[in-house]
Amino acid sequence: MKWIDGTNAIGKDGKIEKQWQAVVSKLLQTSIFALLIIRFGTQFYPEMIAEPKYLSWSSFAWSALFFAVIFFQRIQYYFAWTLADAICNMSGLGFNGYDSKGRARWDLVSNVDIIAVELATSLKETVDSWNCCTMYWLRRVAYDRTPQRYRIVATYMLSAVWHGFFLGYYITFLTGALFTVAARTVRRCVRHHFQGTLFMRRLYNLITFITTKIALAYATFPFVTLHLNPGLFIYKRLYFSLHILALLAIFVLPIILPPESRKQDKSRLSPTKTSNDDDDVKKLQ
Structure with a gap:
């Protein structure tokens, strides 16, 4: 109901928080992910890890390829989830209060924390x-x-x-x-x-x-x-x-x-x- 009547994103000053900074940031991220998928997605397909051509590589090179393939698989999920998150924010969904520096958080419906995954x-x-x-x-x-x-x-x-x-x-x-x-x-x-x-x-x-x-x-x-x-x-x-x-x-x-x-x-x-x-x-x- 709060989302329907527009009160779900009321900030500490009594005004509705604007989501556009978060939306633009997430759309920029999805653009980067999309470019990576277009450029490298077809080059790093999962089955290549088991192909004889690549199995003949040195252990180090094959392992590096293994990590690259799995990384580009994750990129596809980052693209889809971040785009969905941006769309929800554009519709007014996702306001989650403020961080320790007083900045508005629009991560209530975020499905992935990319930095946390990559640096875990x-x-x-x-x-x-x-x-x-x-x-x-x-x-x-x-x-x-x-x-x-x-x-x-x-x-x-x-x-x-x-x-x-x-x-x-x-x-x-x-x-x-x-x-x-x-x-x-x-x-x-x-x-x-x-x-x-x-x-x-x-x-x-x-x-x-x-x-x-x-x-x-x-x-x-x-x-x-x-x-x-x-x-x-x-x-x-x-x-x-x-x-x-x-x-x-x-x-x-x-x-x-x-x-x-x-x-x-x-x-x-x-x-x-x-x-x-x-x-x-x-x-x-």
Whole structure:
């Protein structure tokens, strides 16, 4: 009703906030994405990763091609979602208050945080910033309603069914569930060893950034090819290496590097215990 009567975007001074700056910015972004798709979209198609011509390349060159292909697949989603966001803003939808500097935010219906996805240092950050509106729905109908032991797998499998019935979806989402559990385990076992100095924290962030990008490309390849064979072919060629590393992280790493207890993690992150601090820690975990 607020959108219908025009009161959904009333600002702090009692006037309706203008959306045109946000709209122009998003339209400029979509123009850049469109140019990239037109120029490079047909050159970097997913199936090329499994073609003999490119498999004969050196490991470094082939890996670079792999990352480029997955990146240009993401560009297509950035284009569609940012354009849809701009259209919603033009119609008056999307006002979300103000940021810390007092600037109007028009991101209430934004479906992707591009900077957060590209600079994410964990799979969780990537997932939380990708297809955001669907993620809110998945959290409410699946994650929050499923017993804790099964909630990750249940949420990923519901997402796979929601996407459709191509087998590539199921390979990707099962792999994503495995990687999510592995990433949580690694964080609990390793992260606290890197918190002593600023240099160590930055080193940890760099390592997790690189690892996240590798895991993302590896996991999403079957999704973008849709079918069973291309994904399994590449996984076999890579000896299911990341699947094996993820299983080792879940079952072996805690034996070698015992995880920090949740109580210790909370006390280290927030010496003064408040309800807000506890909520922030839960989000981090």
